[in-house]
Amino acid sequence: MNIRSSHSASLEVVPSRTLSSQQYERLIEEFRLNAHSYYTLKVNFKHRLLQDYVMTSIPMCLVVQTRFQYMIDLFLNENGYIVSAHIATNNATCTTLNVSTLDTKNDLTYKVSLRLQSSDNGPQPEIQHFLNKLKREKEAKLNTDSDNRPFVLKYWKYLLPIVIIFLVQGAFPDGGSGGR
Numbered sequence: 001m002n003i004r005s006s007h008s009a010s011l012e013v014v015p016s017r018t019l020s021s022q023q024y025e026r027l028i029e030e031f032r033l034n035a036h037s038y039y040t041l042k043v044n045f046k047h048r049l050l051q052d053y054v055m056t057s058i059p060m061c062l063v064v065q066t067r068f069q070y071m072i073d074l075f076l077n078e079n080g081y082i083v084s085a086h087i088a089t090n091n092a093t094c095t096t097l098n099v100s101t102l103d104t105k106n107d108l109t110y111k112v113s114l115r116l117q118s119s120d121n122g123p124q125p126e127i128q129h130f131l132n133k134l135k136r137e138k139e140a141k142l143n144t145d146s147d148n149r150p151f152v153l154k155y156w157k158y159l160l161p162i163v164i165i166f167l168v169q170g171a172f173p174d175g176g177s178g179g180r
Contacts, residue, residue, distance in 0.1 A: 019068065019108040031061050035094065039063045043074065045082045056085040061094035063087075068110025076118040 019027075030037060037060040044053045054074075063070060066089045075084040152159065 019110065021107065024064075024067075024108050027060070027064055031064055035061065039087075041072065041085065041087055043072075043082060043085050047079075047081050050081065052081070054082055054085045056087050058087045058089070059094050062089045062091060065089070065091055065094070067108060069112075071113040071115065073115050073117060076116060078119055078121060080118075 038057040039060045039062075040055060040057045042053050042055045044051070058070075070087055070089045073086040073088070074082050075086070077083050
């Protein structure tokens with residue numbers, strides 16, 4: 001089956017194979033004997049020159065309970081390659097009570113809903129803003145390195161409080177020394 005990818009594609013696929021009632025009954029019997037069996041799906045894909053596949057599994061009882069009606073989600077990356085597959089059914093728990101035999105002896109045609117989901121690109125970083133910020137910081141650093149002002153003019157903010165403290169201490173004589 002060939003599917004062209006688009007931003008949002010959802011379609012219903014009717015596989016070319018059907019299950020005969022005997023095959024379906026055999027699957028039910030196998031499930032009852034081995035409740036831990038899995039239904040594995042292998043999705044082969046080809047994109048340009050690349051051929052690859054992805055695989056996913058689900059407990060067999062979930063697929064048998066829904067009579068092979070399930071949904072496949074295929075996740076595509078930004079280049080259009082399939083990176084993941086996911087199978088989901090309408091039920092979430094496996095019980096032998098929910099597994100029923102076919103009412104008729106007709107073949108079982110199973111339906112598969114297929115959904116292609118492409119990843120969305122996030123916001124692009126503001127590179128120009130970042131480069132301008134780096135340039136401003138570099139210019140500020142160059143300006144501080146080439147500051148040729150005298151020491152007192154550079155650090156007057158720090159020196160002034162120290163001078164005031166010394167002047168205030170010297171203005172008041174020590175009253176606590178007990179003058180006799």
